[in-house]
Amino acid sequence: MNDIRARLTTCFATVFPALEAAEIPAATQKTVAAWDSVAAITLLNVIEEEFNTQIDFEALADLDSFDAIAAYLSDRVAAGNSGA
Amino acid sequence: MMTLTEALRERKRAPVDAEPFRVILACGFTPLHLSTFLAAHLQRRLPSRPVEVTCGLYGDLPGTLRESAAKNPGAVAVALEWADLDPRLGYRNLGGWGPAEQDDIVRQVESRLGSLRRVIEEVADAVPVAAAFPSLPLPPVFHTGSRQAGRAQARLNALAQQAACELSAHASISIASAQHLDLVSPPAERYDLQSDLFTGFPYKRAHASALGEALANLIAPAPPKKGLITDLDDTLWSGIVGEAGPEGVHWDLEHHAQIHGLYQQTLRALADEGVLIAVASKNDAAVVQRALARPDMILSPEKIFPLEVHWQAKSGSVARILKAWNIGAGDVVFVDDSPLELAEVERAFPGIHCLRFRPGDYASAEAFLTGLRDLFARKRISDEDALRRESLRSASEFQSRMAQQDAPEEFLRELNGSIAVNAQAAGDPRSLELVNKTNQFNLNGRRFDAAEWRALAASPGAFVWNAAYQDKFGSLGKIAVLAGKVREGKVLLESWVMSCRAFARGIENHCLALLYERTGAEEIIFCFRATDRNGPLQDFLARLLGRAPEAGARLERREFELRDLPLYHQVQWRES
Numbered sequence: 119m120n121d122i123r124a125r126l127t128t129c130f131a132t133v134f135p136a137l138e139a140a141e142i143p144a145a146t147q148k149t150v151a152a153w154d155s156v157a158a159i160t161l162l163n164v165i166e167e168e169f170n171t172q173i174d175f176e177a178l179a180d181l182d183s184f185d186a187i188a189a190y191l192s193d194r195v196a197a198g199n200s201g202a
Numbered sequence: 203m204m205t206l207t208e209a210l211r212e213r214k215r216a217p218v219d220a221e222p223f224r225v226i227l228a229c230g231f232t233p234l235h236l237s238t239f240l241a242a243h244l245q246r247r248l249p250s251r252p253v254e255v256t257c258g259l260y261g262d263l264p265g266t267l268r269e270s271a272a273k274n275p276g277a278v279a280v281a282l283e284w285a286d287l288d289p290r291l292g293y294r295n296l297g298g299w300g301p302a303e304q305d306d307i308v309r310q311v312e313s314r315l316g317s318l319r320r321v322i323e324e325v326a327d328a329v330p331v332a333a334a335f336p337s338l339p340l341p342p343v344f345h346t347g348s349r350q351a352g353r354a355q356a357r358l359n360a361l362a363q364q365a366a367c368e369l370s371a372h373a374s375i376s377i378a379s380a381q382h383l384d385l386v387s388p389p390a391e392r393y394d395l396q397s398d399l400f401t402g403f404p405y406k407r408a409h410a411s412a413l414g415e416a417l418a419n420l421i422a423p424a425p426p427k428k429g430l431i432t433d434l435d436d437t438l439w440s441g442i443v444g445e446a447g448p449e450g451v452h453w454d455l456e457h458h459a460q461i462h463g464l465y466q467q468t469l470r471a472l473a474d475e476g477v478l479i480a481v482a483s484k485n486d487a488a489v490v491q492r493a494l495a496r497p498d499m500i501l502s503p504e505k506i507f508p509l510e511v512h513w514q515a516k517s518g519s520v521a522r523i524l525k526a527w528n529i530g531a532g533d534v535v536f537v538d539d540s541p542l543e544l545a546e547v548e549r550a551f552p553g554i555h556c557l558r559f560r561p562g563d564y565a566s567a568e569a570f571l572t573g574l575r576d577l578f579a580r581k582r583i584s585d586e587d588a589l590r591r592e593s594l595r596s597a598s599e600f601q602s603r604m605a606q607q608d609a610p611e612e613f614l615r616e617l618n619g620s621i622a623v624n625a626q627a628a629g630d631p632r633s634l635e636l637v638n639k640t641n642q643f644n645l646n647g648r649r650f651d652a653a654e655w656r657a658l659a660a661s662p663g664a665f666v667w668n669a670a671y672q673d674k675f676g677s678l679g680k681i682a683v684l685a686g687k688v689r690e691g692k693v694l695l696e697s698w699v700m701s702c703r704a705f706a707r708g709i710e711n712h713c714l715a716l717l718y719e720r721t722g723a724e725e726i727i728f729c730f731r732a733t734d735r736n737g738p739l740q741d742f743l744a745r746l747l748g749r750a751p752e753a754g755a756r757l758e759r760r761e762f763e764l765r766d767l768p769l770y771h772q773v774q775w776r777e778s
Contacts, residue, residue: 129207132207132210132211133210135214155401156234159401160206160210160234160235163206163407164207164210167206168207175397175400175401178400
């Protein structure tokens with residue numbers, strides 16, 4: 119899980135360069151102004167590249183915070199659906 | 203292939219304190235990652251400037267195009283897809299795919315392509331345009347199915363190709379090669395239905411990267427190489443001429459040496475486009491002359507200048523060739539079949555582009571020839587390109603004759619030199635080309651994109667001149683550009699370049715005399731900046747000013763006239 123959070127932090131830093139490292143674990147779509155619909159898709163695709171996985175667009179609406187995404191990725195790793 | 207993560211990181215490397223290079227991306231779909239990839243690929247090509255890519259309204263490709271020129275960008279990129287030409291050719295609309303619709307779709311595409319073509323041409327009259335024609339497969343509209351090109355499908359493809367063909371004739375429009383895109387991005391791997399339906403962005407990321415790179419290549423292409431130095435034995439021809447004799451070397455199918463013939467054919471085409479071709483060979487010069495004189499040679503010897511044929515080190519040959527051409531190693535490709543020779547030259551000239559010719563390697567020959575061609579790729583061939591080899595020969599002859607003169611001034615007067623000045627030269631593509639590629643006699647090394655050049659030419663009091671030169675040794679073509687502003691009796695000289703082929707003829711004296719005479723100015727202010735490579739310009743200004751030049755150096759008309767610089771040539775002045 120720690121490895122997933124560290125790699126996810128890198129993804130967030132790539133998509134939201136203005137975000138301080140300390141702010142990333144608490145990031146949500148509500149608290150990050152730059153997290154609009156375009157950024158959401160970009161973040162999703164960067165995560166797909168980092169974790170060598172496919173994320174369904176249908177899941178996008180629920181992936182609205184760092185914690186939610188980390189939990190989603192952990193579930194996928196547990197299910198064997200990711201290169202994490 | 204660049205990943206999205208790499209593209210986003212590339213964008214972070216953009217410098218923050220330089221003038222941005224602005225590009226408008228015109229497309230009918232959500233630009234999403236195409237915008238990111240286009241910006242990232244451009245940023246790699248333009249590392250000294252931050253790249254800004256802006257997009258228009260979703261679904262309004264014509265509107266984005268119409269508004270683009272007024273925003274004065276450095277370039278406009280157009281990514282056209284079938285759905286922009288008729289929504290029924292996309293997956294986001296349910297307009298009907300039946301036989302009754304097919305003729306109407308063709309008519310709609312024809313009409314829409316016609317109007318888009320006109321808008322793109324209008325934009326390109328003001329701004330360089332890079333365009334990619336439909337890269338996604340047509341949806342399953344046609345009763346002939348996907349394996350057969352029925353009349354309607356063939357007609358649609360023909361219409362798109364015809365529009366691309368007509369647009370490519372415009373001097374400021376570049377069209378992405380569909381053939382190249384097919385090689386780097388397999389057609390079956392391009393479309394992302396889910397992304398198209400959920401976000402309006404139709405491309406898989408790999409294709410978005412490939413398309414962004416293709417458009418970036420058109421907007422900011424690598425500068426073409428200027429010269430090629432080739433080996434002879436087992437390179438220009440098959441065999442060792444010193445052993446087999448002039449009749450014993452080959453470059454044809456009959457002798458299984460066609461690869462050498464194709465190489466010669468490529469070099470001949472490059473020479474005809476103005477690329478300089480020289481030979482560096484360890485051989486007996488007399489034997490080589492006889493081989494080159496064979497009537498079946500595809501690369502005829504008059505297209506080669508100079509010939510370095512002896513038994514000395516090739517790095518020495520390359521040094522003499524570069525001196526004769528008066529260009530840097532970074533502008534040159536060196537081709538040899540021997541890894542040892544390539545290493546020796548590369549060690550002496552780290553900037554030179556070395557390519558190994560592999561005579562028996564058919565698997566790599568096609569890529570070799572294509573790669574060679576790409577190193578010299580350019581949008582158009584100018585009159586100056588065609589003149590280059592002959593003007594270098596004449597410049598070389600001039601330099602050697604000049605070095606023998608006891609009375610060089612008399613020699614210069616007897617040249618019967620003539621300078622033809624075009625005082626309305628902002629729109630002449632050669633002007634910007636010269637400014638952006640000249641290093642040695644360059645006032646400040648400043649490069650301009652099309653938008654900056656237009657802005658300079660349109661500013662109050664602006665002038666842009668270029669000058670062509672010829673004398674009894676031949677024509678050098680357009681060799682100088684002067685650009686700046688005249689205000690309150692002063693010339694602010696912002697750009698001044700002159701080709702190195704024109705050195706030592708006193709043409710620069712005429713340039714300054716004309717500035718005073720034609721503008722009526724009493725003073726010239728030089729926007730000078732020292733660069734690593736503008737030593738010849740610095741030397742000239744130091745002699746003229748009597749001191750080392752500095753930024754904003756000034757020269758009054760009275761001081762210039764006191765210098766009494768010799769003016770050897772006749773001047774023809776043209777205002778239109």
